[in-house]
Amino acid sequence: MSLECDQSSLGFREVPAETIPAERRRKAGPVEWGGLAVLALPTALLGLDVTLLYLAMPALAADLQPSSSQALWIMDAYGFMIAGFLITMGTLGDRIGRRRLLMIGAAAFGVASVLAAYSPTANTLIVARAMLGVAGATLMPSTLALISNMFLVARERALAIGIWATMFALGMAAGPLVGGMLLEHFWWGSAFLVALPIVGIVLIAGPLLLPEYRAPGNGRLDLLSVALSLAAILPVIYFIKDSAETGLSYGSALALAIGIAFAGIFVRRQRILTNPLLDVRLFENRTFSAALSVLLFGLIGVGGAMLLVTQYLQLVMDLPAVTAGMWMGPPALMMVAAGIGAPLLTRYVRPGFIMAAALALSAVGYLFLSLLPWISGLALVTAGYGLVYLGLGTIAALGTDLVVSSAPPEKAGSASAMSETVQELGIAVGVAILGSLTTAIYRRLMLERVTADLPEDISSTVEDSLWAASSVADRLPGDLLGSAKYAFTVGMSASTMLTALGISTLAILCAVTLRNVRIAAEDQEFGDDEKR
Known part of the structure; x- marks a missing residue:
């Protein structure tokens, strides 16, 4: 038997493998x-x-x-x-x-x-x-x-x-x-x-x-839907980026409200169009929605880790950009191994369990990064970031495939775009949330370490961020730059510890929600064991 996509319900139905056209096998x-x-x-x-x-x-x-x-x-x-x-x-x-x-x-x-x-x-x-x-x-x-x-x-x-x-x-x-x-x-x-x-x-x-x-059978592109999608997405992206850089403000909050309002209008319009820009019925399929959720929340952690590890290597360990890039090479190889190896493992283990195990290992990687205030060194950074990338490679490969294969063939482009959109949003949200949390802890710790005799312009620069403090390093007294590096590392530790808890929860949810998704035989399609 094989699991075939039922386009009318956007679910899956079981059909004999021999009835699948030879072209599709x-x-x-x-x-x-x-x-x-x-x-x-x-x-x-x-x-x-x-x-x-x-x-x-x-x-x-x-x-x-x-x-x-x-x-x-x-x-x-x-x-x-x-x-x-x-x-x-x-x-x-x-x-x-x-x-x-x-x-x-x-x-x-x-x-x-x-x-x-x-x-x-x-x-x-x-x-x-x-x-x-x-x-x-x-x-x-x-x-x-x-x-x-x-x-x-x-x-x-x-x-x-x-x-x-x-x-x-x-x-x-x-x-x-x-x-x-x-x-x-x-x-x-x-x-x-x-x-x-x-x-x-x-x-x-x-x-x-x-x-x-x-x-086949698609009508003209609905330009009003295009405008509504931009009006929904761009203000939300602006809110995320602006909040990460300058903190929450009335302007960014207004942008978020505008984006949510237009998103509601966009969804309502898609439901009444014969040929929508985005077929929102895709989200009625649990495999599609669950895989998208794993990609979104998994990439939040990766986006934050990417920002923090890059800054740690260059600003705390004082590595040149090229050297820092070289040390990020081994973790990238971990992602390559996961991206190629995870699909091969689906011959023996269901993809939901593989993704859950990879996310659990990724949570261990975030825990490694949270130890940096007490155990510093490139070995710990590389090992932790490597496990994070191992999880990324797995969910990027299997999660993306589940999203695309859960959609009817004529909707593959739209499903692919949704996969990429949630990953872009995940990275942006991760940078905003974890970057802001790290900066907030940094500023609180530095308020206790900046002395009153320091010139006002220098003190405000040091209290702003480690990046700013590094730019005036030659004008800082004593070991104030060292204190700034330690404050950043403590903030990074808190952020990665929080991420480890979130990714651990995501691993459990992934195993539960995708437990019935499987690859059955060499000529079969991804699908659920039952209609979702």
Whole structure:
């Protein structure tokens, strides 16, 4: 027997395996695996683009001299546009063709990268970064949806998605190394030009190795729904980022209220449309909703850990960016192992239990990081962060596959976009919550250590953050910088301890809610044992 998606109810029904069309039981060949290599490139590029900019920012700021507000928008415009347009682009790919949208997006990403590299002013760079975000929003859902078309056997699809999911982390891990080498020999704009050879390969090899897919029976794109989705997502992303950087304010709270209000209007409109931008009935499937929840809350911890570990290596241990990037390489390899190994383990163990076990190990990793005020050293950081990445690789591979395979084939683009959207939101929320908690504890401890004889401008700088204190290190008396490092580490310890408790709870919920989801036989699809 096999578990087949029932598109009318968005649940699963049991049907004889021999009744599944032969085309859907066909194993992938060299063309499909070659196509996966092509799809992995833009995924790695998006990860690379994140960490490259962090290294290029000091040189960029010295050249373009942006204001503090402009510098913030240079950093945030990319993420805003990606998060805002993911749902729209996922549905657009279903309607105009997933390969076509990937080709258009890749070409646009190349053009925007050139514009960013040669930006003469800060405002031009902000526009280019926004363009990169819109183009980037076409890449992730298109690549993931095409994988669902190319790999029809469940286990092959799970492995392909596992490989795909690890490429983003590999790109992020390679960013400091690639960026360091580029900035040592070239100007800051070279960091953006890395995209060009990758875009060239995708545009040449894509039409040869990738199939085209357009969902049948879809109507025109509802532009009002597009506007409503942006009005719902962008204010929420603004609230998260603004709260993380400046704390809760009336302006950010108003943005959150506006986002929630438009989200309600958006959902109501989707329920009455014949061809909605996002089919909200997908959430009626428990596998779909549970897997999305695991991705969202799992990525909250990862987003916070990524921020805190990066700062710890550079600001507490005083490692150069390139060296810090090298030490983050072994954890990235843990993610690769999990992303490829977890789908293979589903031959013997149900995916919900594998994800739960990986999350439990991830919780141990957060506990390791919480010990840093008392047991310092690179070994503990690498081990803890490696376990965090082990959990990330597992839930990214299996959780994403469960989301995509729980949706009807013609909704794969929309489901892929939802998967990416919740992961973007999870990382942003993690940075906001754990970053804010760490900063709050840091400030409280530093208020007790800053003496009254310290100049007011220096004391306010030291009390603000460890990053700010490090910028005036040569003007600080005694071991005040050491106290600042210790205060940050204590704040990091509290944040990671809280995360360990949350991830432990998530592991239990994951095992319970996904306990009936399984892969049964080589020619079967992911599904539930019963209609949800």
